[in-house]
Amino acid sequence: MPATPLTRAACAELDAADPLAGFRDEFALPEGVVYLDGNSLGALPKATPGRVAELIEKEWGHGLIGSWNDAGWWDKPRTLGAKLAPLVGAAPHEVVVGDGTSANLFKTLVAALRLNPDRRMVVGEAGNFSTDLYITQGVVELFEGAGQRLVDPDDTDGLEAALAPGDAAVVLLSHVDYRTGALRDMAAVTELAHRHGALVVWDLCHSVGALPIELSGCGADFAVGCTYKYLNAGPGAPAFTYAAERHHATARQPLTGWHGHARPFDFTGDYEPAQGADRFLSGSQPLIAAAALEASLELWGRADLKLVREKSLALTDLFIELTAPAGLELVTPREAGRRGSQVSLRHPDGYAMVQALIARGVIGDFRAPDVLRFGFTPLYLRHVDVHDAATALTEIVRTGEWRDPRFAERARVT
């Protein structure tokens, strides 16, 4: 672990030497805000409004229906997928953009169950984000004899025990735990699952854009992820699906819309899946939203993920060190290799503490029942921002500022 700089001046020196420092100016950040919620909704790239306006006014308004050909609209799920592929360690033709994470989980889980027809169990994680659990319930209900077995994926023995019966068709795990920030060993877990005859679906929502990912290198089967967190594509932006090339000819997903057809413009009566990852497509995609993703992927195409990961670990280390005096329980693994790009702290009054921080212009979030969650986005966060945020949290806890009744009032969406 590097020596942690504890003064603001030392932080400013690190910022001056930061090879990623130039990216900050490419984001439209509100004045006086330290934004530590980019793991939930990434900040707005300055290039995005212009790209979206171009699509709306030029491609749609002027080009009208012709833009399906002339502006490359029809191929956007593939061209955007190819641009996203390097961020997840995939070949360009293994990723398509479209639909939401929930729908893509549904498609990949059904495909995995069909590729492993003698097995009916989905091994999931008890603490996974709720939509992963719910979608799995929706899937297993459609297959006779199917079920969900929940484990703690950070307990390797427990995971192996869940696979030992030999009935697991597929393992669905989040690469980074949305609550704790724990990073799973993709290579080891994938190898373990394969050794026990199960396929693996990785949920990359909390890791894509936060660290280098090697789906192909790890032998992963399928993956899904969103683009509105670290990838900065805007609220509810289109999600993506990764399908390893070896499954392209045989994977069959159930949302068999016309965009996934081998020859969509033949308008044949019978569904025949396309010969690639695009068999995971269904229908038309919201292209105005896709234009925002296009703008942010252009930016990500210039970012070195190794530098992103190094800075992410430096920022999270710094925050952990600087907030230690506050005395909150650290939930996130202290070991760098087991940590994503967030720091989670635990306190029964965490909700009010997060509200008090927001009142000071430091935006983090809260996850029930007691987790204060802070995301670190190396493209637009500086070491001095982390210093200021940590100082604010420490002061809020020390002074009891969070006890003000106005900080107890719960918002509907947390």
Add this chain to the structure above:
Amino acid sequence: MPATPLTRAACAELDAADPLAGFRDEFALPEGVVYLDGNSLGALPKATPGRVAELIEKEWGHGLIGSWNDAGWWDKPRTLGAKLAPLVGAAPHEVVVGDGTSANLFKTLVAALRLNPDRRMVVGEAGNFSTDLYITQGVVELFEGAGQRLVDPDDTDGLEAALAPGDAAVVLLSHVDYRTGALRDMAAVTELAHRHGALVVWDLCHSVGALPIELSGCGADFAVGCTYKYLNAGPGAPAFTYAAERHHATARQPLTGWHGHARPFDFTGDYEPAQGADRFLSGSQPLIAAAALEASLELWGRADLKLVREKSLALTDLFIELTAPAGLELVTPREAGRRGSQVSLRHPDGYAMVQALIARGVIGDFRAPDVLRFGFTPLYLRHVDVHDAATALTEIVRTGEWRDPRFAERARVT
């Protein structure tokens, strides 16, 4: 049928007296273009770029994560659904906006099969848009013993014969045929299906915004539709789902993502559907695209659908009359009550004729193998536009202008 005005001057007089004339100025239409493809991709409302920019720069860029509460993002599927409801004759709480038409067909068909568990047959139409046929195939594959029986819905006896065996769980029909423009009798077909114990899912893609729709009045069970055709919400804009209130407590769709949960922010491990049409929601929606829908629904909230229907019939009548000398076969029903808002003509060289028209600034489209398709959007089309388009087509056919080899070259997306 009204007397058809055949001179351009008479058309200009009709435009001067048109109560919908003021809407044309609310659209950004390219100079020198007569756009007869609004049934495929509606034109751009002038208010849209501003509303989208507001969402991006103010709500996302400045409001950041707080906009899930402060800008009403979380409720958009419901608030937009409520604004759309009057266009389909539904109560505000019976419509939600989200996902695409294909996904929503999947959800409603599965829900219908589950509501009718002793029956396994889906009655569809042989000539339906391909995604309706493909999604049905994807659905029936998930239910043992299920199948698809295809009929011609414009043949009432044939439809009744398909229902007679008593094994039909659900009937899926397009309200307006995308190729012929034939309008189906929603009340009569729904009554017929119910009499035979089947539920009905209506695909409204080619009727919503083209004519008044009375889902509740007709006793429909479910409906889906897109918003990028007559509703002008932009390429690939979010679709919608209608679920009749009587099914809210019992309908179970399979894409059980967290946005359809009764208490999504409790993050419970078990899926429990919301108590309304929002149980048809799955995950986060692309809010940048939803902002464009918001702008166009504001405009539609001021449009009288009875006037829209009257003008639609007048424009389609006019086009049929004026293009009669061209001698192409009329595919669309001549009877007003059986016609949507498009006119389809048939010719073996239809593709080249459509290209020759586009070269003259008249944009229609072509549907294989031989259909020239022209959509009429009463909010931004004038009688003189229809006159000019019909004149162009008649001249192109008379002079053989379409035989120029450059008009034979096929675009990838048709």
